[in-house]
Amino acid sequence: MAWQWFHKLGSPRWFYEKTSRWLTWFAPLSVALLLVGLTWGLAFAPVDAKQGNSYRIIYIHMPAAVLSLAGYYLMAIAGGIGLIWKMKLPFMVMQSAAYVGAALTALTLITGSLWGYPTWGTFWEWDARNIFMLILLFLYLSIIMLGRVYPVREAADKACAILALVGTVNVPIIYKSVDWWYSLHQPASIKLTGSSSIHPSMLYPLLLCIVAYYCFYTLSLILYTRQEILAREARTKWVSELVNTQSSHTKD
Amino acid sequence: MSQWEEPAPNELSISNLTCTREDRVLFTQLEYTCCAGAVLQVLGFNGAGKTTLLHTLAGLMPPASGVIRWRGESIAGNRSYTRSLFYLGHQAPVKPALTVAENIQWLARLRGQSPSAEELCSALEQVDLEAYQNTSCGHLSAGQKRRVALAQLYLSAAPLWILDEPFTAIDKEGVGRLQQLLATHASHGGISVLTSHQPLRLENLHTLDLAAFQPDEACAYV
Amino acid sequence: MSQWEEPAPNELSISNLTCTREDRVLFTQLEYTCCAGAVLQVLGFNGAGKTTLLHTLAGLMPPASGVIRWRGESIAGNRSYTRSLFYLGHQAPVKPALTVAENIQWLARLRGQSPSAEELCSALEQVDLEAYQNTSCGHLSAGQKRRVALAQLYLSAAPLWILDEPFTAIDKEGVGRLQQLLATHASHGGISVLTSHQPLRLENLHTLDLAAFQPDEACAYV
Amino acid sequence: MSEQSTVTTSAWRTIVARDLKLIWRQRTDVVNPLVFYLITITLLPLGVDPSRQFLGSIAPGMLWIMALLATLLSLDTLFRSDYEDGSLIQFQLSAEPLFLTVLGKVTAYWLTTGLPLSLISPVLASMLALPDGGYIALMLSLLLGTAIMSLIGALGAALTVCLRAGGLVLTLIVMPLYLPVLIIGANCVGSAVAGFSFLRELALLGAGLAIALIVMPAAIAGALKISANQ
Amino acid sequence: MSEQSTVTTSAWRTIVARDLKLIWRQRTDVVNPLVFYLITITLLPLGVDPSRQFLGSIAPGMLWIMALLATLLSLDTLFRSDYEDGSLIQFQLSAEPLFLTVLGKVTAYWLTTGLPLSLISPVLASMLALPDGGYIALMLSLLLGTAIMSLIGALGAALTVCLRAGGLVLTLIVMPLYLPVLIIGANCVGSAVAGFSFLRELALLGAGLAIALIVMPAAIAGALKISANQ
């Protein structure tokens, strides 16, 4: 019984139909959460004593950073499941997670640089975390690139899954080595406010933002995967039926 | 040669095989059984799926559906099947920087054989390359390069041969000799599956035309 | 088509040709003249020097000695000869990343032609690849890839065709069609020189067996 | 006359169009000298002292050296696939002289490696903390320098195309010829950073490009004719 | 039992022998990562301040970065010719598991790139005025590091073997994974130069090699199986 459920999970059609129903309430919810969290953080949280208003970028920056790392593992796990149980859906999730993850990593880097200008006086500093983020972006990009250049879809999926799995071993190693490299060089020129010392009135919106980012991440992953499903299953009967019914709806 | 003395009869059976390339069904519901001593020539127009079929038979590609059995066992993940197989594709696995003899040797070693000097010589003689033994393969003509790869057949003890267009670029006399070799292999109880657009002159030649297994319009795509 | 209307008759004459590969003489004192409307099949065992001969005829390689004349003029450094020549070698110059139509187009453009959409379509139809027009060539089978290269023949206005094993990997029906094309080319006064180990069924087919021009022992090396 | 000239430039145009299309299809060539450049520049501070001042002092030289290596990395493939599938023979037998076709290939190569590399260089320069004032010199010198290096590199690629492990002989052939370009280019950026005029270096690079444009296509065509018939 | 073990290692031995012979015949592969290494190290002082003190301060990082790039340069060819002429299919169908054959190829690769590169590194280090005390650390760390990088690189090569312009996707895949090796290796030399013990770094590299030896052959074999049937 349990296995039947598991294999259903691997069916793109099942996923598409199920998520169609979820999306009706999940999409508004996550967008609302995000809006509330960001407005609270960006507009209503108190001004920081040292950094003034520029610290507010943290509400965009930090959750994105946390998620881009978590997203990598999600991607790798999806790839692993696809490889082991030879299912289609996890591969699609993996590809979508690569895109969403790369976007989040890029967002972290961009907001970080923007934040760096008022605080560090430069857009880029060779700081351990920055380098790690940059490398993570490369890891994402390599998976996206590999997926795009492969001539055959199935092979591309498997190749990406192998790369993602090898990456899981490597990401912690990269993280540690970068950190370790940094400790050997001179210490940071600027110390950030540690998250422990953060004032609750700033912390609560941050927590809300993190939750909202998680929801939003799930939402974008689902949307991306649905698009991927339609693209890959375009020739199957159920998709063409779906397209037919939708186009007849729009005609009415 | 040890495999040949085994009691289980050589038999390759294909049941209900469907192969696809990028969602397009090439052929479907293919049923065929090759018994010991058969030479099977797979026919079909360009793009019919002959190479795909041979790849699938060699276990290099999983079929979309259906089962292939060797001596009654499915070939999926079957290592003993791999060992009783000799496959030669479109391309000759011949390194231009190595000499003819060296090329033959490494290919044989890879399959776990270590041919003696005499065996090597006789194989070279069979493919008419004695004079080129120490020539590096980059200096051979197209047909001679193919012959280096074909020399493996004279060394191989595998009961099942899968050959994709083995006659490409081979001259008339070479084609005749190769057909004779196939006949000998068959008479020892071996099986050969090959593709060729040329008609063959062999006694117990079976043909399999892939055109007969084309899918109907309705299920041309999975 | 403009070249065809020229007054000078198409004629390819080979006189006293000797070709060598790395000091070894492949054939010597080769004399032959192809007149307009001839199809010449070069024969020879593997390694006889057929490919070398065709390369020499195409002006890609200087001969060891002897002269090749086209319409009475030596071909060495003769640009108008290059323009009246179509050469297709062992390998098909087909880029896997481009689609079939794109491949045909760039090859034609390179020879200074710009085929219209209809010409392109009819050439594709002739080689049975209409359905694959927008497929990238990396996804074609071996024979289909060769057919992409062969489609050039239907677009070419060159009076002299030099084809190295054009029938490789082509199925029976395709071989028939190609022979028909060669016959048409000949009937328009064109000349084709080709190698093949298969016997051809053409009316005014001439054959040239390189085995007859082997050097004697004494002068096998230069 | 004009008919003649349209014919002669059409080989060039055909090959530029074909190669750009090929590269765009494979998509990787456009992005990847960039990616190589980006990644090697990223690796740099990991090996040495990452302080801004130190990085700034090595930046002009490093940006140029890494650009050179990035160009070198993809050179090997320039004529290889054309050689292997017989396209090179078609080039030789085409209606127009070989050097035009070759020029087309080099143009496409430069458009997809040198040009994007030069355009992205300011971003990387700012990561390496190149002092202000060096940016324009860096971009201009890279634009000219990569063009020269593409022409030189194509000669190396043509000479080694018939070798199996050509990529590495190539390095040996090409590097000494790249040296003057590197020295002038790095000096150009160096002068600009120091606040001097860098016009002389740019003029030198321009002159180099002119010479290379005159000499190289014929040399490359000759080299290809030799290699093609192995 | 012993018969079994001779059979299983014979694929490895065959391939090592074949590849070494191939490389020796072509002769260029042995020499050229070295040549590349030599030339890039020579280029370095042309781009930056050539005073001994300055060079000495960037030497550990640069020696390692250039070694990394030299290894990368020839990676592309690792499986390519085997893919193109169908040898890869023969590897898959050989009597022994694919990962042994793969291990054989990687061994031959390392023996002809990593090993000579490590052995020659002291000479280049002295050209870059590496302070005394760094030499042993440099050689040992390069020996271990190039072995790890060969294994990682082989995975990249296997994943991209069926792509036409694979050499550059390869860079993107491989570089981030090389990063920890580079950091630890450069630090190893750095510590040695500073007079500290570098055993910890060597131990880390050793551990990395052990992990890579366990994980990579299977991953490479998997990747090859996927790419071989395109």
Ligand code: HEM
């Ligand atoms: C491009 C530059 C930057 C990158 C790539 C980057 C990356 C990251 C990452 C990966 C995290 C998550 C750390 C974790 O979860 O442990 C993070 C968190 C954070 N970043 Fe950044 N960052 C950048 C610039 C900045 C700047 C300029 C500031 C402020 C001066 C800053 C302040 C913070 C803070 C306060 C947090 C959360 C608190 C913490 O976990 O330590 N970041 N950043």
Ligand SMILES: Nc1ncnc2c1ncn2[C@@H]1O[C@H](COP(=O)(O)OP(=O)(O)OP(=O)(O)O)[C@@H](O)[C@H]1O
């Ligand atoms: N690149 C080369 N370098 C040196 N010798 C070569 C080279 N190519 C071919 N040869 C030699 O030249 C001779 C003729 O080769 P060629 O390719 O012309 O033969 P062919 O008649 O076309 O044979 P096939 O029927 O096999 O295509 C062969 O004996 C071969 O050994």
Ligand SMILES: Nc1ncnc2c1ncn2[C@@H]1O[C@H](COP(=O)(O)OP(=O)(O)OP(=O)(O)O)[C@@H](O)[C@H]1O
């Ligand atoms: N790598 C590939 N990717 C996608 N499709 C492919 C690939 N190779 C072949 N195909 C398609 O699969 C079909 C069958 O190809 P296959 O190579 O099996 O044909 P074949 O019967 O061997 O033809 P030929 O006689 O030309 O060798 C062809 O229509 C081709 O378009």
Ligand SMILES: [Mg+2]
């Ligand atoms: Mg085939």
Ligand SMILES: [Mg+2]
């Ligand atoms: Mg030939």
